[in-house]
Amino acid sequence: MARRIETFFNEAEREAIRAATAAAERKTSGELVVYIVDRCDPHPEVPWKSTLVGGAIGAVVAATGIFLFGGWGARDDLWLLIGVQLGLLLGWLASRTDRVARSLVGDEALESRVDGRAAEAFVEERVFETEKRTGVLIFVALFEHRVVVLADDGIREQVPSDAWDGIARDVATGCREGHPAAALIEAVGRCAELLSAHGVPANTTNELSNEPRFRDE
Numbered sequence: 001m002a003r004r005i006e007t008f009f010n011e012a013e014r015e016a017i018r019a020a021t022a023a024a025e026r027k028t029s030g031e032l033v034v035y036i037v038d039r040c041d042p043h044p045e046v047p048w049k050s051t052l053v054g055g056a057i058g059a060v061v062a063a064t065g066i067f068l069f070g071g072w073g074a075r076d077d078l079w080l081l082i083g084v085q086l087g088l089l090l091g092w093l094a095s096r097t098d099r100v101a102r103s104l105v106g107d108e109a110l111e112s113r114v115d116g117r118a119a120e121a122f123v124e125e126r127v128f129e130t131e132k133r134t135g136v137l138i139f140v141a142l143f144e145h146r147v148v149v150l151a152d153d154g155i156r157e158q159v160p161s162d163a164w165d166g167i168a169r170d171v172a173t174g175c176r177e178g179h180p181a182a183a184l185i186e187a188v189g190r191c192a193e194l195l196s197a198h199g200v201p202a203n204t205t206n207e208l209s210n211e212p213r214f215r216d217e
Contacts, residue, residue: 004143005142014212016181016185018212020184020185021034021210021212024192025192025206027196028202029200029202029203029205030192031135031208032138032191032192033127033138033208033213034212034213035121036142037142037214037217038217043113047092050101050104051091054087054094055084055087055091058090062080063083101143110144121137122139122150125213129208130154130207132154135152138168138191145172146172155200158200159194159198184212
């Protein structure tokens with residue numbers, strides 16, 4: 001099965017994101033880092049949750065069948081055991097699908113883990129090490145369907161947080177609609193325009209790499 005990153009971004013799109021980042025940074029001293037992960041966390045609770053739910057459903061279905069059609073010498077206990085086992089198997093198989101897995105993790109846990117991984121990426125890529133603290137991280141979690149934009153201290157006070165939130169929502173929309181690369185290219189341009197409009201001047205020094213970071217985790 002193809003990885004999400006390979007499915008979402010081909011080589012030409014990766015190069016287009018890099019070129020867009022370089023062009024955007026010529027307008028402002030802000031340093032833009034695009035960081036994309038396949039998933040933020042292995043979410044180890046998903047298989048056993050799904051398996052238990054499947055087993056419970058299998059037991060209910062088998063018990064219902066026994067109630068309606070059992071008796072007359074049939075091995076009701078055997079049918080119940082078969083129902084539970086089939087439910088466990090189907091539950092485990094269902095956990096392999098992204099939609100089911102996300103629902104079992106839950107929105108609150110997804111948000112928390114994405115926020116935590118974005119903070120790790122901010123430190124990992126040393127976005128905080130620009131001279132005037134003007135780094136901006138655009139973080140995309142493909143499995144979790146979440147986007148976070150984190151700005152460093154030098155611009156956090158100048159640009160309202162809802163402006164970054166709006167960019168994050170639009171990138172998420174672009175991913176959902178099937179054009180993530182175009183959404184990210186637009187996002188880096190909007191970040192540069194936003195920084196320039198809030199008094200972050202142009203600077204010819206490139207302090208962080210323009211290459212988008214892809215992490216197949």
